[in-house]
Amino acid sequence: MSAERQPVFVLCAPAPRRPELRDALQALGRVLEADGPERVRQVVRQERPDLVLLHLAGGDDMLALCTELDQALATRVVVIGPSADVGSIRAAMQAGARDYLGEPITPEELQASVARLVQGERRTRRGRVVTVFGTKGGVGKSTLAANLAVVLAERHHQRVALIDLDLEFGCVATLFGTRPSATIVDVCRRSGAFNLGVIEEAMTRSAHSAVEILAGPPTPDLAAFVDGEGKREPDRNYVQEILRVMRGSYDWVVVDTAVDFGEAVITALDEAERVLFVTTPDVPALQNSAKGLDILLERLGYPQEKLQVVLNRGNSGIGLTSDEIAHVLDHPIHFSLPSEGDVAVRAANLGVPLVRLRGRSALARSIARVGASLMENRDRGRVSAIAEVR
Numbered sequence: 001m002s003a004e005r006q007p008v009f010v011l012c013a014p015a016p017r018r019p020e021l022r023d024a025l026q027a028l029g030r031v032l033e034a035d036g037p038e039r040v041r042q043v044v045r046q047e048r049p050d051l052v053l054l055h056l057a058g059g060d061d062m063l064a065l066c067t068e069l070d071q072a073l074a075t076r077v078v079v080i081g082p083s084a085d086v087g088s089i090r091a092a093m094q095a096g097a098r099d100y101l102g103e104p105i106t107p108e109e110l111q112a113s114v115a116r117l118v119q120g121e122r123r124t125r126r127g128r129v130v131t132v133f134g135t136k137g138g139v140g141k142s143t144l145a146a147n148l149a150v151v152l153a154e155r156h157h158q159r160v161a162l163i164d165l166d167l168e169f170g171c172v173a174t175l176f177g178t179r180p181s182a183t184i185v186d187v188c189r190r191s192g193a194f195n196l197g198v199i200e201e202a203m204t205r206s207a208h209s210a211v212e213i214l215a216g217p218p219t220p221d222l223a224a225f226v227d228g229e230g231k232r233e234p235d236r237n238y239v240q241e242i243l244r245v246m247r248g249s250y251d252w253v254v255v256d257t258a259v260d261f262g263e264a265v266i267t268a269l270d271e272a273e274r275v276l277f278v279t280t281p282d283v284p285a286l287q288n289s290a291k292g293l294d295i296l297l298e299r300l301g302y303p304q305e306k307l308q309v310v311l312n313r314g315n316s317g318i319g320l321t322s323d324e325i326a327h328v329l330d331h332p333i334h335f336s337l338p339s340e341g342d343v344a345v346r347a348a349n350l351g352v353p354l355v356r357l358r359g360r361s362a363l364a365r366s367i368a369r370v371g372a373s374l375m376e377n378r379d380r381g382r383v384s385a386i387a388e389v390r
Contacts, residue, residue: 177351
């Protein structure tokens, strides 16, 4: 299992019980201990554990915490409690626990339950996050993100969410011809943990697509409520929580970003299985892109295979070939999109995704190939993961 990260478990149990439970769990992965619900929430948001183990002796609020972890934070929970207490077993199952282990419990019983649930998680399809990023404005990020989402939703029959994380000047909703009645700001202004219901209340659809859109703030000053001084709870990473909840319910979450390295953007990059780095074949864009790729690969330490460079307007004929551009960037060009500004501008003005307005255009066909590649890589990875678990 060398390709898999080490499983992470959060253990919340009374101090006298922790050593024995911790020792049993350490045979399977990394164990993080928590002394109460608030610490559990903090660790879950930071570490995205594979499993949380809650001991009912930790307090009356353990079952409420179980429900919150299951519904709001999309985290699997195992409850440990009295073996003969039918009421506790029923209450734990109703609270969303994936298993109930009655004490006294042997290390072997604990390990068997945990191993079964972890393997089950690896067999379960989880949604994937694709973040569309670039280090210069005007390179076509939003156009690619919006139309890629439509391709995945309509040509591959996936449930797709599109998030606009250009928090000050996002235009994703405009590309779909919509005026959202709620945005990501409304989610972040809610108190307590986010769940899918809260997020779905803020999402919108257009008449032109099945893509579900979480729009950006309607005015630049409201960006601070999502990622800035206006945050209701400054220690929380709202974007991370939103992405992790949505990953549990959507096949794909496509994220359009701003041209910066703020917390929201870095979170979207961290959470993504794939980053589509968009650039154009002009010198200012290539200079900025080379700097951006260096930050992503060297300073942030992302693996090469996580990043795919998309060269937009690749046929504009400015004198640089794709090979020369790849040499300048010190990174291969994975996709090249043709220059069809009239198609893109007309689609944007009409508020209709160009893959629907001009589905046979060269640009639409190229974006469709990006979507097909993502689907192919996802399916190949799923087969490999299942074979590895078996």
